Amino acid sequence: MMKHLIAGIKRGLGLHRPGRSLLILPDDIFLVSFPKSGNTWTRFLLANLIFPETPATFANIHQLIADPQGTNKREFLRIPRPRIVKSHECFDPRYPRVIYIVRDPRDVALSQYHYHRKLEKIADDYSITTFVTRFLAGETCPHGSWGQNVATWLITRKDGDPRFLLLRYEDMVADTPRELEKIAAFLNITASPERIAQTVERSSADRMRKLEQAQSDDCELTKGSRKDLSFVRLAKSGGWRSGLPEAEVARLEDAWGHLMAHLRYELLFPEKAANFDSRFAETILHEASR
Amino acid sequence: MIKRLIAGGKIFFGLNPPGRRVGVFADDIFLVSYPKSGNTWTRFLVANLVYPEKNPDFSNINDLLPDVLGMSKRDLERAARPRILKSHEYFDPRYPKVVYVVRDPRDVALSEYHFDIKRRAIADDYPLPQFVSRFVHGELNHPYGTWGENVATWLYTRRGDARFLLVRYEDLQTRAMEEMERIASFLGVAADPERLAFAIERSSADRMRELEKKQGHLWSSTRETRLDKPFVRKAKAGGWKAELPGASVAEIESAWGGLMRELGYELAVGNGIHAGMARG
Numbered sequence: 001m002m003k004h005l006i007a008g009i010k011r012g013l014g015l016h017r018p019g020r021s022l023l024i025l026p027d028d029i030f031l032v033s034f035p036k037s038g039n040t041w042t043r044f045l046l047a048n049l050i051f052p053e054t055p056a057t058f059a060n061i062h063q064l065i066a067d068p069q070g071t072n073k074r075e076f077l078r079i080p081r082p083r084i085v086k087s088h089e090c091f092d093p094r095y096p097r098v099i100y101i102v103r104d105p106r107d108v109a110l111s112q113y114h115y116h117r118k119l120e121k122i123a124d125d126y127s128i129t130t131f132v133t134r135f136l137a138g139e140t141c142p143h144g145s146w147g148q149n150v151a152t153w154l155i156t157r158k159d160g161d162p163r164f165l166l167l168r169y170e171d172m173v174a175d176t177p178r179e180l181e182k183i184a185a186f187l188n189i190t191a192s193p194e195r196i197a198q199t200v201e202r203s204s205a206d207r208m209r210k211l212e213q214a215q216s217d218d219c220e221l222t223k224g225s226r227k228d229l230s231f232v233r234l235a236k237s238g239g240w241r242s243g244l245p246e247a248e249v250a251r252l253e254d255a256w257g258h259l260m261a262h263l264r265y266e267l268l269f270p271e272k273a274a275n276f277d278s279r280f281a282e283t284i285l286h287e288a289s290r
Numbered sequence: 291m292i293k294r295l296i297a298g299g300k301i302f303f304g305l306n307p308p309g310r311r312v313g314v315f316a317d318d319i320f321l322v323s324y325p326k327s328g329n330t331w332t333r334f335l336v337a338n339l340v341y342p343e344k345n346p347d348f349s350n351i352n353d354l355l356p357d358v359l360g361m362s363k364r365d366l367e368r369a370a371r372p373r374i375l376k377s378h379e380y381f382d383p384r385y386p387k388v389v390y391v392v393r394d395p396r397d398v399a400l401s402e403y404h405f406d407i408k409r410r411a412i413a414d415d416y417p418l419p420q421f422v423s424r425f426v427h428g429e430l431n432h433p434y435g436t437w438g439e440n441v442a443t444w445l446y447t448r449r450g451d452a453r454f455l456l457v458r459y460e461d462l463q464t465r466a467m468e469e470m471e472r473i474a475s476f477l478g479v480a481a482d483p484e485r486l487a488f489a490i491e492r493s494s495a496d497r498m499r500e501l502e503k504k505q506g507h508l509w510s511s512t513r514e515t516r517l518d519k520p521f522v523r524k525a526k527a528g529g530w531k532a533e534l535p536g537a538s539v540a541e542i543e544s545a546w547g548g549l550m551r552e553l554g555y556e557l558a559v560g561n562g563i564h565a566g567m568a569r570g
Contacts (some may be wrong), residue, residue, distance in 0.1 A: 021311065090381055091443050093428065093435035144383030148447040152381050155446055156439045277450060283548040284442050 018199035020066045027082040029187065029279035030095040031065065034149040035088050035141050036111040037103035038169040040221065041235070045180055046084055050187070054196060055202050057211050058219035070220035088143040096163065099183065100153050103169035104265050105146040105252055106240035109135045111233065116140070118222075118229040132248045136255050147256045154262075155284045168263065170237040176200045188273035258282075308366065312358040314384040317372040319477065321355065322385070324440040325378050325432055326401035327393035328459035330511070331493060331525065333376055335462070335470060336389075338375065338489035346492070347506035348512075360510040374465045374477075380435045386453060391474060393459035394555045395437040395542050396530035401523065406431055406466035408512075408519035422538035426545045438546040445549075454484055458553065460527045466490045474541050495525035531558075 031046065032038045040061075045063040047056035053066065062070040066079050073256050076083075087095070108176040116122045122131065131140070137147030144152070157164035165186045172179040177196050184191045191199075201207070207233045216222045222231045240249065249268050253260065257272030258281050267273055296558045321330040322337060324419045326337075330351075337346035337354045344354055352360045356369050366373075377385075402420045406412045411431040412421065428436040437441075440558040448454035455476040462469045467486055474481040489495075499522045530539065540559045543550065547557055 002359055091435075091439065093380065093439055095435060138383055142384070143453050144381075144447070148381070148383055151446050152443045155442045156435070280449065280552060281446065283552055287438065287442070287546060287548045 016073055022076075022085070023082065023204075023231075024096070025081065026096055028095070028119070029082055029084050029097045029099065030087050031099050031101070032087045032095070032153065033103070034108060034143060034146050035102035036108050036115060037101050038172060039086060039088070039101060040231075041203060041205075041208070042099070042101055042167075042172070043084075043086055044208060045176075045199055046183065048199040048202040049180065049184060049189065049195070050084070052198065055111055058154060058222070062220065067220070080140040080256050088141070090144045090149050093156075097186075098153070098163065099165045099167065100157075101167050101169055101172075102263055103254055104237060104240065105260065105264075106244055106249055107169075107237060108146055109248070109252060110240050110243045112140055114229065114233060115231070118231065120224045120226060121148060128248060132192055132251055133139065136251065145234050147259055150263075151259060151281075154259075155287070171190065173237050191247060205232055208232045208235075306363060308363045309359045310374070310379055310382070312366060312377075313363075314386065315373065316386055318385070319372060319374045319387045319389065320377050320385045321374060321389050321391070321500035322377050322379065322399060322444065323391035324437050325395070325434060326398050328391050328462065329376060329378065330521075331459075331495075331498070332389070332457070332462070334373060334498060335337055335466075335489055336473065338432055339470065339474060339481060339485065339493040340477065340503050342485070342488060342492075348509040349502045352510065357510065363392060368478075377433045378432070378440075380440045381447055383447075387476075388444070388448060388453065389455045389457060389476065390448075391457050391459055391462075392553060394442055394527065394530070395546055395550065396539055396555075397459075397527060397541060398437055399538070400530050400533055404519065404523055405521070407516070408521065409515045418533075419535055419538050422534070422541055427543055436545075441546075441553075442451065442549055445552075458527070463527050495522055498522045498525075 014259055021281060031039065031042060035043075043061055043065040044056045047054075047061060051064055054060065061067075063075050063079065065084045066076055071079070109132055112135065113122075113126075116131075117124055117126070131234055134140050136145060138148060143149055153164075154166075157166075165182065167179055167182065177193075177200055180196055180199060181191070184196070209230060212219075212222065212230060212232050216227065216231075217224070225231075246268070250272075253267050253269050253272040254275070257267055257269070258275055258278040261267060261273035262281075262285055311401050321329065322330070322381065333351060333355045334346060337351060341354050342389075344350060346354055353369075355374045355376050356366055358366070358379075360376075361369075361389065366375075387395075399422050399565070400418075403412075403416075403418060406421075407414055407416070416454060424430065426436065428439070430436070434440055444454075445456070449456075455472065456468055457473065467483070468488070470486045470490060471481070474486065499520065504521060506517070506521065515521075536559070543557050543559050548559060
C-alpha cells in the first residue's frame with residue numbers, strides 16, 4: 001500500500017519513469033540493442049555528436065539520450081526533439097526509426113556474465129555453463145534471448161530500409177569514425193571530421209572508465225553495484241576466444257550459428273551455420289517484410 | 291487536470307486493460323493470432339472444449355478466455371488459473387505457452403477490410419486496392435504490426451519449441467477433429483471424440499451467427515459497431531480468389547511470398563521467393 005502511494009505521488013509530480021508505457025512520438029529515434037552489446041557506448045557517441053556543447057557523462061547521459069527506465073517523465077519533456085530513446089526491446093512496430101546495434105553473442109554472453117557478477121546477481125564462482133544455459137533460454141534478462149531479440153528486428157526491418165540502421169559493435173570498435181558517419185547520415189546531421197573526432201575522443205573507453213569511477217552512484221546502470229568490478233570492461237571484441245570455454249561456444253553456435261553467419265560472425269564450428277531450421281530462417285531473413 | 295486525475299485513479303485501482311503490458315504468470319497459455327485470423331472462432335472452440343459446462347457464448351467468452359485488452363488489470367489478476375488468454379500481439383518473449391493461429395493473408399486482408407467497415411474505421415465505398423496497400427505497408431487501424439511482422443516474429447523465435455503450437459485456420463476448417471485433438475493435447479485436456487465433436491458443433495459458424503444476433507451488443511469487439519454488417523461473416527477459406535483484385539494479390543504475395551509458402555499457402559502469381567530475394 002505504502003509502495004503504491006509513493007508510486008502514485010511520484011506519478012503526480014512527473015518523477016516516475018515511463019518504462020514500457022512511454023508515449024512514442026512520430027519523430028522518435030530508438031537506439032535498440034540486446035543488453036551488453038555496446039548500447040551505453042553508442043549513447044555516449046550519439047550524445048557527444050548531437051550535443052557537443054554538453055560533454056556526456058554518466059551523470060547526464062539519461063538527460064541527453066533518453067532511457068525509459070532511467071529518465072523520469074519531467075526530464076523526458078525537456079529532451080529536445082527529435083528524441084533519441086534507448087531500448088533493449090524485441091521488435092516493436094511502433095518504433096518509427098531504429099538504430100540497431102548487434103554484437104557477437106559469444107562476447108555478449110561473457111559480458112553479461114561479468115555484469116551480473118558486478119550487480120551481485122551471481123557469485124564470482126558461478127558456473128559459466130549454467131549461465132550459458134540460462135542465456136540461451138533468454139532467462140538472463142527480460143528482453144528475450146539474444147537470438148530472439150536480434151532475429152525479430154532483422155526479419156522485420158531490412159538493411160537499407162530508411163527506418164532502420166543496422167550496426168555491428170565490432171565494426172564500431174574497428175573504425176569508429178566510419179560507423180559514426182553512418183549514424184550522422186541516418187540522423188541527417190552534417191558533422192565535420194573535427195566534430196566526429198571530438199565525439200570519438202569524448203566517448204573513448206578510457207574517458208568512460210574515468211567517468212565511471214567518479215560517477216558510479218549517479219547512474220542507474222551502476223548504482224549500488226560492486227565497485228571492484230567496472231561497467232566499462234574491456235570494450236573490445238573477440239574476448240570470448242580466451243574467456244569462453246569451447247564447449248559453451250559450441251552451444252551458442254548450435255543455437256544461433258545460422259544467424260551469426262548471416263551477420264558475418266566467423267564460427268569456430270562452421271558446420272553449425274546450417275542447422276535443422278536454417279532453410280526456413282534463410283527464407284524469412286530474405287523476405288521483404290514491410 | 292480532472293482527466294489526468296481520473297486516468298491516475300484508474301491506474302491506481304487497476305481498472306485499465308493492460309494490453310501489451312499484461313502481467314504474465316508462468317502457467318499462462320496464450321491464444322495468439324493476427325487480427326481477423328480466426329481468433330474468436332478458436333476461442334469458442336477452446337472454451338467449449340475446456341469449459342463445456344459454462345455454456346460459452348458472447349456474453350461470457352471474455353470471462354472464460356480473457357482478452358488482454360478486454361478486461362481490467364485487476365480482473366485479469368483475479369482470473370482463475372491457469373489462464374487461457376487471448377492476444378493479437380507480435381512476439382512477446384514473456385508468453386510461456388502459445389497457440390498461434392495463422393491464416394492466409396489474402397483472406398485476412400479481405401476480412402479486415404470488411405471488419406473496418408463494420409466498425410466505421412473506413413467508409414462502405416473505401417477502395418479495396420488502396421486498403422490492401424495500407425495493409426501491406428502497415429498503415430493499419432490496430433497496433434499489431436503487419437501480417438508478416440506478426441507471423442514471422444512468432445514463427446522464427448518459437449518454431450520447433452514444445453511450448454508453441456501452430457494452427458492453420460484453413461486446417462481448422464477442413465479437418466477440425468484432428469486439429470482440435472492437437473489443441474486438446476497441447477492444453478493437457480483429456481478429450482474423447484464426443485467431447486471434441488461437441489466443442490466443434492457448439493462453435494459452428496451458424497451457431498456463432500445466431501449468438502451474435504442476440505448478444506452482439508454485449509461483446510467488446512462488436513459493441514457499438516454497425517448492426518447491418520455481421521462480425522461472423524463467411525467463415526470460409528479462399529474468399530480472396532473471387533473478391534481480391536489480381537494486383538492486390540500480387541502485392542501481398544510479393545511482400546510475404548516466402549513466408550506464405552513456408553506455411554503452405556500456394557501462390558497465385560509468379561515465384562514469391564525470388565521476388566523477395568531480389569528486393570533483399
